[in-house]
Amino acid sequence: MEWLMWLKGLFRSFRYAFAGIAWALSSQRNLRIHAVATLVAVGLGFVQGIAAWEWCAVLFCVALVWGAELLNSALEVLCDRVTTQEDPHIRRAKDAAAGAVLVCAIISVVVAAIVFL
Numbered sequence: 001m002e003w004l005m006w007l008k009g010l011f012r013s014f015r016y017a018f019a020g021i022a023w024a025l026s027s028q029r030n031l032r033i034h035a036v037a038t039l040v041a042v043g044l045g046f047v048q049g050i051a052a053w054e055w056c057a058v059l060f061c062v063a064l065v066w067g068a069e070l071l072n073s074a075l076e077v078l079c080d081r082v083t084t085q086e087d088p089h090i091r092r093a094k095d096a097a098a099g100a101v102l103v104c105a106i107i108s109v110v111v112a113a114i115v116f117l
């Protein structure tokens with residue numbers, strides 16, 4: 001029955017992860033923008049009948065941006081738990097995390113232009 005406990009633990013960690021995504025989607029405006037961009041990119045992919053390597057590039061960018069935004073959201077929550085007072089360290093941490101999202105988003109726009117235009 002050890003494998004059953006292992007499976008239960010696995011499903012529990014999936015549930016936590018989905019809860020994190022649901023929370024971020026409901027509270028983070030930028031993630032909802034990424035969700036719309038993802039639907040547009042996947043829709044365009046089907047309409048244009050893009051090649052397998054183009055799907056790989058598009059889906060990699062989708063994962064990159066969603067991952068960066070989710071980590072950015074996690075960091076924002078932690079920062080706000082530390083302090084909501086003006087603090088230069090918090091500002092740098094939040095700005096750097098936002099910068100990571102921006103880099104991923106810019107690269108994704110370039111990849112989308114290469115694949116779809």
Ligand SMILES: Nc1ncnc2c1ncn2[C@@H]1O[C@H](COP(=O)(O)OP(=O)(O)OP(=O)(O)O)[C@@H](O)[C@H]1O
Nearest residue numbers: 030072076083084085086087088090091094095098
């Ligand atoms: N406690 C703080 N001390 C100093 N600067 C802060 C603090 N909290 C936020 N900031 C500044 O405000 C910016 C926006 O922070 P905020 O927590 O409002 O994120 P947000 O607007 O939800 O960002 P995002 O659009 O990336 O989700 C930060 O990048 C940082 O420059």
